[in-house]
Amino acid sequence: MISSISVPIATIRASLPASVRLIAVTKQVPASVMRSAYAAGIRDFGENRIQEAASKQTELQDLSDITWHFIGNLQANKAKKALEQFRWIHSVDNLKLAQRLNQLAQQLGVHPLVCLQVKILPDPNKSGWSDPQQLLADLPALNQCKDLQIQGLMTIPPLGLDDAEILNVFNRTRELAKEIQEQNWSNIQMQHLSMGMSSDYQLAVQAGATMVRLGTILFGNR
Numbered sequence: 001m002i003s004s005i006s007v008p009i010a011t012i013r014a015s016l017p018a019s020v021r022l023i024a025v026t027k028q029v030p031a032s033v034m035r036s037a038y039a040a041g042i043r044d045f046g047e048n049r050i051q052e053a054a055s056k057q058t059e060l061q062d063l064s065d066i067t068w069h070f071i072g073n074l075q076a077n078k079a080k081k082a083l084e085q086f087r088w089i090h091s092v093d094n095l096k097l098a099q100r101l102n103q104l105a106q107q108l109g110v111h112p113l114v115c116l117q118v119k120i121l122p123d124p125n126k127s128g129w130s131d132p133q134q135l136l137a138d139l140p141a142l143n144q145c146k147d148l149q150i151q152g153l154m155t156i157p158p159l160g161l162d163d164a165e166i167l168n169v170f171n172r173t174r175e176l177a178k179e180i181q182e183q184n185w186s187n188i189q190m191q192h193l194s195m196g197m198s199s200d201y202q203l204a205v206q207a208g209a210t211m212v213r214l215g216t217i218l219f220g221n222r
């Protein structure tokens with residue numbers, strides 16, 4: 001069980017450009033430690049399980065300026081809860097899910113901020129649009145999801161790449177976002193790139209990440 005913050009958050013924060021949003025990924029991190037992270041300045045928390053997040057959100061209710069980010073694989077039957085509990089959903093990984101979220105968002109009267117998760121390289125272990133072409137093909141339908149605020153792309157490189165290959169994945173994600181932005185969709189914005197975890201966030205920042213999702217480097221091994 002993680003019981004403390006391993007690296008001073010201020011050190012990591014200071015190593016990032018001011019424009020990059022630091023999302024503290026707190027799966028398996030108890031609320032007490034999250035409270036310390038909050039005291040150290042963290043306002044963005046990322047969780048990958050709806051239920052685990054719910055209990056910590058209740059415990060941290062008094063910290064009303066937290067922004068909650070859902071970053072995990074989202075099952076359709078948890079979509080409503082995700083919308084109720086999270087401002088951001090980084091892991092919208094297929095059109096059906098986007099359409100389901102849109103329909104529920106309309107019913108709930110919310111306008112979630114979302115990233116579209118895309119695979120730049122094939123990776124059977126990760127979810128996401130299976131490649132850029134698939135995502136491009138779905139843009140007309142995504143543009144119809146008027147109750148979603150589509151903000152950008154999210155990607156996770158496959159395991160086992162060297163630094164140059166990882167950087168290439170991140171650069172290609174940025175280029176894909178630019179290509180989409182240049183198509184001038186009325187309801188799709190591409191100003192955000194959610195990319196970079198503890199092992200590769202420096203490469204992601206180099207490639208233009210606007211949000212990094214850091215767990216291990218802040219809280220130690222899970």
Ligand SMILES: *Cc1c(COP(=O)(O)O)cnc(C)c1O
Nearest residue numbers: 025048071197198213214215216
């Ligand atoms: C766990 C997780 C992270 C954080 O990973 P670390 O390597 O611990 O920094 C980031 N993004 C997603 C989607 C995750 O599931």
